[in-house]
Each structure stands twice: as C-alpha cells, then as structure tokens.
Amino acid sequence: MIERRSPREIEQMRPAGRFVADVLLACREAAKPGVNLLEIDELAHSMIRKAGAVSCYIDYHPSFGAMPFGKVICTSVNDAVLHGLPFDYTLKKGDLLSLDFAAQLNGWVSDSALSIVVGKNPDAAQQTEDEKLIKVTEEALAAAIEVAKPGGRVGDISYTIGQIARSYGLTINMDFGGHGVGRTMHGDPHVANDGKKRRGVPLKPGLVIAIEPWFLHTTDEIFTDDDGWTLRSIDGSRGAHSEHTIAITAGEPIVLTARD
Ligand code: MG
Numbered sequence: 001m002i003e004r005r006s007p008r009e010i011e012q013m014r015p016a017g018r019f020v021a022d023v024l025l026a027c028r029e030a031a032k033p034g035v036n037l038l039e040i041d042e043l044a045h046s047m048i049r050k051a052g053a054v055s056c057y058i059d060y061h062p063s064f065g066a067m068p069f070g071k072v073i074c075t076s077v078n079d080a081v082l083h084g085l086p087f088d089y090t091l092k093k094g095d096l097l098s099l100d101f102a103a104q105l106n107g108w109v110s111d112s113a114l115s116i117v118v119g120k121n122p123d124a125a126q127q128t129e130d131e132k133l134i135k136v137t138e139e140a141l142a143a144a145i146e147v148a149k150p151g152g153r154v155g156d157i158s159y160t161i162g163q164i165a166r167s168y169g170l171t172i173n174m175d176f177g178g179h180g181v182g183r184t185m186h187g188d189p190h191v192a193n194d195g196k197k198r199r200g201v202p203l204k205p206g207l208v209i210a211i212e213p214w215f216l217h218t219t220d221e222i223f224t225d226d227d228g229w230t231l232r233s234i235d236g237s238r239g240a241h242s243e244h245t246i247a248i249t250a251g252e253p254i255v256l257t258a259r260d
Contacts, residue, residue, distance in 0.1 A: 002180065002188045004206030009108075010247045010254065013208065016053075016105040017245055017256030020112050023047050023101050025259055027073060033093045033119040037075045040099070041086040044073040048103060056102040056109055056185040066228025074100035074113075076230065081214055081222065081239025082176055085229040094121025096130045098214075098241040102185045109185050111210040112257035113243035130238060132168075133217060137242040140164040140193075140213035145246055148211070148253045152203045158195025161213045165193070173220040176231070178211040181245050205250045212243035 005013065026047060027040050048055055055072040069085065076084030076098040077091070084098065091097065100113035115134045121127035140161045147156045158177075165172050178191030189201040193213050201207075216222075217237035225232055233239055247254040 002201060002207070003182055004204060005182070005208055005247065006206065007249075010206070010208070010249070012106060013108040013110065013247065013256055016103065016108045017110040017258070019051055019053055019105050020101055020103055020110040020245070021257045021259045023073075023103070024099055024112055024114055027099050027101070028114060028116055031091060031097055031099070031116060031118055033091055035091050037077070037086040037089045037091070040075055041071045041073050044101060048072055051105060054104040056104060056111070060185075069229060072101075072103075074098070076100070076239065076241070078238050079232045079236050080225070080230045081216060081233065081241060082231040083229045085227045087227065091118045093119035094123060094127060096134075096238045096240065098239065100241060100243065104183075107183060109181050109183065110245045110257050111181055111185055111243060112245060113212060113241045114259075115240040115242065129217065130240070133215060133238065134240040134242070136164065136168050136170065137213045137215060137240045141211060141242040141244060144211045144213070145244065145253055145255060148203060148209070148246055148248055150204055150248065150250060153198055154189050154191055154201045154203065155195040155199030156197050156203070157211060158192045158200070159197045161211075162194030165213070165215055170215045171220040172215070173222060175222075176214070178209055178243070181208050181210050203248050205248055207248045208245065208256070209248075210243055210245045212241065214239060214241035
C-alpha cells in the first residue's frame, strides 16, 4: 500500500531525518584506519540511546536474513556493498566503507547511506577508482532527487539512476533498491535502480521514499556472506552506496536526511 503524508506529517519526520544524518556524520568521522567496525556500531548505538530513538536494524529479521541483524548500522567493506553486518574487523588505509543507517524517532523512520575511502590508500590508482565509484552513486542520487517531482513517476527516478550508471560503463543490480519510508523502514513503492521513464507509481506530494543507488566496479551480481547478511560482489570488485530519504512536495523535494 502506498501511503502519502500530509505537510504536517512531513514536518514531524524531519527530526528522524536529522538524527540519521547526524549519526552518519559521526560514524563517517570515526571511520579512521585502526578503528574497529564494532566501535562504529557502538557509537551509533550510543547515539540511539541518547536520542531516545529506536533502531530499525537490531531486531530486523526478513525472510532473506538468517537471524535478527543484532547491530544498529550496516558497515560494508570493499567487496561488501549492502547489509554489511559489523564484525571484529579493524579498518585499514584504503578500505572502501559503506555505512547504511535507519532509525525511528518520534514514531517516524529515516534511512540513509554513504560511502568513503578510509584514510589514504597506498595504492593511488585504487583510491582514484574507488572515489570515482562513490561519486557516481552520489551523482545518480542527486539526479534522481532532481526528477522526484509531481507529474513524474517512480520509473523516471529508476531510469535516471540507470542512465548514469550505464554512462560510466556500470551494470545495475535490480534485486535491491529504494523503497517507501514511513512508520517502518520498508514500504511501497519499490524504487529500482533502473527502469523505464513514465512507468510505475505516480509521484505525488506526500510520497516519502528512500532512493539508494549502489554499484560495483565490474559486476552487478552479489552473494550472501556466511554471516547470513553481508552482500558481497561475486567477482571481488568493490562497491559503493549512496542513499537519502526524501519527501515529494508540490515544489522541490525535501531531503529529510540531508547532511549539510
Ligand atoms: Mg538504508
């Protein structure tokens, strides 16, 4: 079911978006060489407790998950790109880290993700490639937000993301993409990272969605790690991920998880 929020409800969703942005900023700042993924999870968890927020991940147990997630943030490193379950791993210079975080505050959810290169990679060429991949996800996200306006359809968002990926020679995985966001983390509609213009659900004021382009350097195929959660590229190539929760309005979309 597709739900639309009133302007008043969208205002009520802003604190959750701001909180999710603040947690990602703090975790991005903390993600230095020598820092353990479990420390990043603990930082996010402490911010949740302090804010009186509720984790969307800790008890999350969908059909594709082997067990409840048990952590509050996804930390996907290098060939891991989505659903990275934090584990006892110390970040190294040049790791490509994606952080994906969703939480509920005042009864409303926001969901957002970013990728960074940790420290400076001794392999300069790898660093350049990884930074470029991150930029492509950011460019696709910005372009998708640009078309998220009344009169358009969800397919316009998907098409925009897909075109940008293709223009950089990337291929697109259609299994995991964006989604409606509201009282819970995942609702309708599904927002695929590729599609056809003028198809799908009409974009109307009050529709709140997470848009989340993610790409891998040389494949679009993934497999689930033995931890039951972490999704890794089939060929070992690295991945990047950018996500914002946005509200469609009569005018410009509101980026609820804006980090500036
Ligand atoms: Mg997310």
